[in-house]
Amino acid sequence: MNPSAAASHLTRWPLPGGQALEVLVSSEPERRFAPHWHAEWSIGAVLEGRCRFACAGRAQVAEAGDLVVMPPFALHTAGVGAQAFRMAMVYAPHDWLADRLGWPRDRAPGIATVTHDAAAAAALGDAAQHAAAQPLIEVVLATVGRLAGAPSAAWQPPAVTHDARIEQLCRVLQAADDAGTIDLRVLAAQVGVSREHLHRLFRSALGLSPLAYARLARIARAKTLLGEGHAAASVAADCGFADQAHFSRWFRRCFGVTPSRYLAGA
Template structure:
């Protein structure tokens, strides 16, 4: 539960294995907090401890309540919003884990994004205070979410040449600096801007502009984790300045670029299990 008068931003910290980052924990606690469409390169495994979490995944709306476990697959575009319970509390804990580390450690993961009501396991997320405990909890939660009954409905694969062209164009734009214009992408696909927008929204669940912005956010996050100064990361990703990046970054991830940089480069105070294949 957040302290009275505490930060309106989520709290983030990262843990290391052999000096390299392996796990990230984020604690969300502000009722009414909303996230713009975004995705993570890592697996996101979390628990709702209090309140309710509304989220959209691939254009489909879902709700997770206190006692629910959640898994969001890498690259899955999603939005999120938090509602308080009757006591006015909201608390969601998310643990993010790199895909190669999980694979090497042999952690069983769901086939896709998933949700399951497991109150006991969810409650244990409140007490994660070191990397070993976080890794053990993640393994337990992931195994539970790997049950096929927990899988959330997946969107259909894009059908038709036009849909495949649109998504391919957006994916190419996503690896650039984020300055490409949607009009130019539509012209490259020999489509009107309106037709391009309709196709993208149907298959992605968000507009082309939101998708490209989310790609810029994902790239900015990677650069910050690689040690780039915030101002340089902002410039590289097509933002006017550091303040511009900070506003959008907070809307996408719930915490500031400065908080992530501080967590990423803090001295590791504990270890997680070594990623050796079983």
């Protein structure tokens, strides 16, 4: 594939109740996605090439013909090499999926899964690239229902750990509008540890620093605001980014498209 032809295209398809399916079709060699999470289920098909990714600390590889399913709020990153690469990703709201699959809304499977199913991957890719809503919905429901298994874990907010101190800090960092307002010494004192011990706890539990986590929370909040139709400039300011260019760079590193392209898809 010619790198100059690389592109990503995202669209949002309305669902009942004001929700939407987000569909990303990407053909971008030599890409690295920064660590991030989605509030939705991530269902993907590798159509060409290979993608190395890590989800919840586990390194995995997905190749052409593979299907990938990741639960909401699973912290992950990904990268592809110089070879030709194409993938189709669908982001589906948990409540919608739970209702369609007969799951309780407050419970969900929590394990990222990769499996080889060339026929299903091709069907997902074809429906995504040709904007065929009903075939896409059918393959998404079949894929998640088959790969995710029965719901067994309680529904949880982003990056929940078994450490109550980290969970408390995550809630504080998710609410921070600007990294400049975060005083790690104060936060550490609130949970009874030193600033240095706070960093060690956070990295051990989540694999990133408290400030990196806060930035990801702001980017995730920005994605929600863009989906509601807010202008990129106002979202950048509301979510504490230095300027719109800074916001745009980080948004694309995490979600594969710029805020303006995301708005166009919405």
